[in-house]
Amino acid sequence: MNKHSQARTSLAIHAIRATSLATLCLAALLAAGCASYTITPEMQARAAAENPAPPKDADFPALDSAKWQQGAFPSIEALRAMHTGMGKDQVRGLLGYPHFSEGLAGVREWNYIFHFRTGAGPAYITCQYMVRYNADVLTNGMYWKGPGCADLLKPAPVAARPAAVIQSSPAKTTTLGADGLFRFDGRSLADLLPEGRRKLDALASDIKASAQPVDAVRVTGHTDRLGSASYNQALSLARAETVRDYLVQAGVPAQRVQVQGRGESEPKVQCAQTSRAALIDCLAPNRRVEIEVSAGR
Structure with a gap:
């Protein structure tokens, strides 16, 4: 093979590799639900006002159908920061990628498997968490499956000050x-x-x-x-x-x-x-x- 043929072959190989890499990147972006758009106050107001009906337990996917069946131990503060009107990039920044194969473009629902320590050694409870998106691709509902799961986000009760420590006038x-x-x-x-x-x-x-x-x-x-x-x-x-x-x-x-x-x-x-x-x-x-x-x- 002469030098010109070798050069053409090398260029062809590089082109194939670049095309394959671009295809993989595009697929990854679609699978992750990426979208580049500006979130306006009007869009956020629509998401907050929609108040859709919550899902039934049967609407949550089966745990054994998850792509990442190990789930995750999320940050309570990250979950408390979730609210309506958030974009997918913002949700991903707080909670990571969804644990189920949610499809490609136009995905309107993300599902997670979250574990929470009970305080008894390595024991933990498992909850399912669903994030739904509206037509603007903004969150318009966050839902839990599992007894007591939503209560995990409630702050610990403030301890009362003993009456013997100080006497107080009426608040x-x-x-x-x-x-x-x-x-x-x-x-x-x-x-x-x-x-x-x-x-x-x-x-x-x-x-x-x-x-x-x-x-x-x-x-x-x-x-x-x-x-x-x-x-x-x-x-x-x-x-x-x-x-x-x-x-x-x-x-x-x-x-x-x-x-x-x-x-x-x-x-x-x-x-x-x-x-x-x-x-x-x-x-x-x-x-x-x-x-x-x-x-x-």
Whole structure:
């Protein structure tokens, strides 16, 4: 074979290899459900408002059909960060790739096998977790299969301070409507509205100016019943944590502030409107953050 023939053969081999590599990369991207797109507030609002019916246990895939049957031990904080309106890349960043073969393009559902330690040696419980996507390819529902699995995301109860340690005067509770505190579906410091910041500034000033030393400041987040229970639990806790962070930045002692999220479990009103807009308005009192201040004597 002369030099020209060898050169042509080498180029052909390189072209075949490059084509094969590109094909494999494309297949990997499709299998992973990759998509490059911008997530807008309007898309997130649609995802939060859809509230689809939750799946039945029979809708979850059989465990022995998983591609990665070992499952994973996920981060509780990563699961708490899950909410509606997230893209597939964002979900993958928190939870990794789905454990089942979900298909190629247009996938609207990801399934996982998650294990959680019981505290008794190496023992653990196994739960299935489903993430569903809407037509915009944003999350619009997260669901659990397994007894007590959704409860694993609830924060540990705050230990009560023994009465013998300190006597406290009656606690003063301030209730702030979440709609006036945060932008729609917001939960971070960047999502606080100007009016909400003014209210928190005034509250921080009152706490710092208290004639009696502050014993504890308990911040509790609440949501309405729209959306999944796991989403509402995560949202209520995130909003309580944001209020805590703001109060601490305003000078309230961090060691005095406790936070908890109660999700939709403690509603103030019950509503049965058939119009979604009217239902959202009626449920407004349930979307709130309560700040309970206890001062010592």
